[in-house]
Amino acid sequence: MTKLQRIKEIAIALIMILGALVMMTYPKESYPLIVIILAFLFIGRGISSIWYYFTMARFMVGGRESLFMGVIWFDFGVLTGAITSVPHYYVLLYLVGIHGFSGVVRVLRTRETRMTGSSNWKLTLIHGLIDIIMAVLCIVYIKQIDITGIIFGIGVLYSAVMRIVTAFRRTALIVIE
């Protein structure tokens, strides 16, 4: 990473740490804001992918994937934004679902990371397992919003720390000259 990219990653991590502290201090008030931000990110990703299809990928073998993925991301983002009006613990369940899913994907990708010969697979596995554990704990304590908020906040703190660690880590790339 360049210095600027490192600074950007650390800045994002600091925002996440701040967000985690806010969440742990004011669990009921912070959820909707998080969801709105997520919604916009997904919608943006979807539109970007659809635009990419029409300007570039439609001329490429197998380019339709960009279109379909764009539609799914867009729909996902819109749905994410539409659920802010629901009770807090449902929103939490949704966030837990994202973390849980993300954790499962990370654990499944450990095998792939290992097969590529990368040494990062242990980190990927640990990160995935922690995501899953956090999701399970949130479900166990779902009715106790304050405790769940603390657990979730700890999870976000952990992700922020991992982001800082990754910012200083070298990632193996296969570059064929």
Place this chain on the structure above:
Amino acid sequence: MSAGAGMNSETEIKLRRYKNNLAIGGRYYIIFGVWTVVKLLMELTMGDLSFEYLIEETVKSGVDRLFAIIITAVFIGILFAFILIVHLVVGRNVARFVKRHDNRKRFYTYTSIVTIVNCLGFLTYPADIMTGVSSLSLTFIASLLVDISVIFILIDLFYSAVMIEKLIKQKPAVEGV
């Protein structure tokens, strides 16, 4: 250097294109199926048509609450399983059609049925707008996009399959990629 006239004849190029369209279409039909289930789950847990609402409606018909919960859960479980199975069966038939081309009848039958069902379902969009059930919100547009994509995939599956068979008939001894 590019391939000889045989491999890059117009027929061969078209065959590759349609096979690629089928492969991607089949894959994404399954992915859209999974997404449909995920979306329904999210709407049931966090939307207006929630589990709670369905259970209450079932209780109103005079059954015991526990029984209502079981019935609702079983019904939703069957619905989800049905959606997933349909998408998986169609998707896998597409993959088999591309690879082995020995399931012609099944491919066309399944694809026809789901295409008709999806097109009929699509007709509810204008109806909902005209009757005021839905408004032109972002959620509506997102759902519309998803359904248009699915119908596009299905029609393209048909079209690509028909074109592949037509091309194969024109040149029986072709080599494809």
Place this chain on the structure above:
Amino acid sequence: MQEDFHYYATYCAAYLSGYSHSESLDICYSAQFVDLCSATYLTGIKAPAQAATTQLQMEMMNTRTDVTGLQNITRIWAPFHFLPRDLYATKDKKRPKKYMNKYRLICGPNGALVKDIVELAKGKPLQSVGIAMHVLADTWAHRNFAGTPSLVINNTDDEFYEFIAGEDGEQKRKIKFQHSLSAPDDLDKSIYTSSLYQRNEKNIMNLGHGRAGHLPDYSFIKYMYLPAWDDYRVMIKDNPSDYRHAFCQMIYAMKFIRGEIDSFETDVYDFAAIKDYEERIDGILRKRQLSASSDWKAFGEDLSGESIEDFDVNKYQKEYVDAPKDEKAGTFYGLFIDGAIAHKGLVCDRIYQSGNKLVGFVQEMKND
């Protein structure tokens, strides 16, 4: 291409075109040095980083893929390793400028730029000849890929097939790709390394021929694949034939540069120069091995009767470092640097003049 062709084969071609042993060494050293002259190396010897002709893996990992970063990447890879074939190429159906800019950077032999870079090297030091020969050779090996990160151009599907000559003719065998840096390519089982699929258009893994791994750099291999950009046409890449053409075109080009021929035209090859060595050269090109360096070296030493020293990247480092500032330009590296900057400037300017801003704006540096 790799050291076997850029260093040893270029030596052989230079000698066959009429250069002496020591001149051939200077040319082939410069040709190989193009693959090693990175900004990191140049900065280490306090040389201008803008003369960089390649990027190290570490440099690539640290490069941003924003507009400026992409321009910096393209300014190195397009001029030195993926010389564009046709900067004014068109497609049968109109496509957005954004797409066409990348499409027009696709590398291939016998483009107008090949003539330009060979003519640029005429009358210049041997280092410039070496640079031109490296780039000319790469137009054959790296054809059909572009020297800019682009999924829509440089992606391929996973179905690669190798044609293996046998007693009953050519057998088609499916190639298996692995994505591990540490594992070597297994020629017997057709297992090769390539870069992972990356969906992002500007991801650095979508630069050049990463998706085809080292296949373009092996002279023995003939293979088939489906590139992303050619509207579902398959590509059959016959490396033994391409490398032979590259070798004979280098001989022809160097004869022009030496003044033996009046003009250089594309699609002309000096096959006559190798007629006494056809069998041997064909044998080297078709031998299934990860590196043909020892075979080319032996051939070169037989040609000249002289010993060809192994390539040493630091050979001329001391000369450059120890030289006073006003004498650096006359050192080996100094001459190489000038040649690289001139070459880069020419190619980037041509790209820019064609209306393609993927290399940004080029400012010509004049030596006072």
